[in-house]
Amino acid sequence: MQAEQNTSPAGSLVGEEYEVEVGPVAHGGHCVARTAEGQVLFVRHALPGERVVARVTEGEEGARFLRADAVEILDASKDRIEAPCPFAGPGRCGGCDWQHAKPGAQRRLKGEVVAEQLKRLAGLTPEEAGWDGTVMPAEGDKLPAGEVPAWRTRVQYAVDADGNAGLRRHRSHEVEPIDHCMIAAPGVSELGVEKHDWAGMESVEAIAASGSQDRQVILTPRPGARLPLVELDRPVSVMRVGEKDGGVHRVHGRPFVRERADGRTYRVGSGGFWQVHPKAADTLVTAVMQGLLPRKGDMALDLYCGVGLFAGALADRVGDTGAVLGIESGKRAVEDARHNLAGFDRVRIEQGKVEAVLPRTGISEVDLVVLDPPRAGAGRKTVEHLASLGARRIAYVACDPAALARDLGYFRSGGYRVRMLRVFDLFPMTHHVECVAILEPAAKGS
Structure with missing residues (x-):
């Protein structure tokens, strides 16, 4: 994202340093600060409440905001630790955002980001979303400060x-x-x-x-x-x-x-998508199934279904009298999904973009929906279509809290409320987080 500029002459501020008080965490792995002149700085390698010297890495005079790195810590947060990785730090590897924060602090910061996005983009408080604010670590990842979980498969x-x-x-x-x-x-x-x-x-x-x-x-x-x-x-x-x-x-x-999840083996072709954390697939399937509570005979949709992870879990639970339709745009992923779910007579996988294929199916009502869209989210058009199908419950799996919050706002306009939200730290040391939102018709909860 390029910084917005005004029409006055502008010059690069890269390399300029500012002594600043660090404010709240923001979505994207940085914190917000302001220069003495009031210009916004998005500062990496800092923590809320610290006083740091921030060196500009991107931005110009007159820009709406600048990007910067904390290159000197003048007053450290109690949550700060020495980054365990020798390649982390200003100007170094960009893979990890929070190596310098204690594990519990990382999860707290992620929770603050999710809460802020929900409020700003969906008008929801954590309580209204059925969430207690907790970000849960994956099994085996709750380690002491300074120890790093080796999770990236x-x-x-x-x-x-x-x-x-x-x-x-x-x-x-x-x-x-x-x-x-x-x-x-x-x-x-x-x-x-x-x-x-x-x-x-x-x-x-x-x-x-x-x-x-x-x-x-x-x-x-x-x-x-x-x-x-x-x-x-x-x-x-x-x-x-x-x-x-x-x-x-x-x-x-x-x-x-x-790969294995929910007691089943899945074939994943070269370059195909599978959750990166070894515990992620089982963690998410459990959260989705506990939220949906599938019944024998249910008709279910699995949108953006990949190689069939949620479709397989649904098929096991809706039984021979139920049915599952999966939609996926990737050709190789569709081939894998059809192979993985070949043992289910009442599972069908269609190839194409969800917004194009779903209207062509002629489906006018369903019992359950799972959607796990890409980082950009599902979007207004798809959400409006899903809201019209009258599903008893909808499970929305999201890797980006901003996209999730936007789409939850669309669901709210379509007559659905968030019954429950669960947030998982499936990407330790990074700013990324995984959410599972369970929705139901608003009339049911009123």
Whole structure:
């Protein structure tokens, strides 16, 4: 997002430093401060209540706001710790936003962001959303300050001009070479991607399935480059992204990994979506099913269904007299979903964008809906259509609290209220958070 400018002559303020009092946390992994002249600063590597020296990293005179890093801490918060990762900090790796905060403080900050977005974009207090303000850690992630959960089962490394694997710096194409990522899951670290020469590659994605011993590496070559001859530290399937069509092509090994959730095995093709935290899929399925309470014979929709995670859970619970329709835009994900759910006679998966396919189905009423849209959310048109179907309950799974709040506002206009909201810290050390909102017709709760 580019800073808005006025019409007066403007000059870059990058490198300028300001001594500021740090205000509240904001969505995106930073806190809000103001210069003595009143200009807004979005400051990374700071915590609310601190006094810091903030160095501008992006912005110009007359801009609506500036971006900055806290480069010196003058008065530290009690929630501050030394960042455990040697690659974290101003100007370094952009993957983790809150390495400098205690784990409990990270979750509290995320909760404050969710609450602020709900109030600002949906007009809802936490109480009105059926949420007590708690952000729950995933199983096994509640560790003492200074200890980092190794949770990320999929890591996309960028490659610099010298062939070194690393991670992007914040809001930059520059690569921070690393020798180890602390939040990478053990299965990713075991591949030893950081030790090898990846000359000619644009990126290297390492995948360690949490539901099996499957390991996969996806290589994206620079134009005209050959694939490197690399012996990784354990057997692994290797894919490459085609230069012409952008497709993923097998070099050797399976073109998929196997994941487990809710007692079922799911095939996930190369580059396909699966939750990154090893406990995320089960955590979310449990929250969704507890919220929906499916019954035998229910008709259910699973929108943005991916490889069929929620569709499979629904199919198990609605039984042979029920039915599930999944809609997904990705061709490979649809193939995987159909394979994964082939044992259910009354499950159908349609390919296409939800806003285009759903009206064509002719469905005029359903019992239950699950939607897990991309980061931008479902949008007004889709929400209005869903509200017209009269579902008994709707489960909305969201990785972006702003998009969730906007869509909850649309649901409210369509006659639905939030019965319950649960918030999970499935991305420790980052600003990201996962939410599950359960909605029901407002008339039922009045």
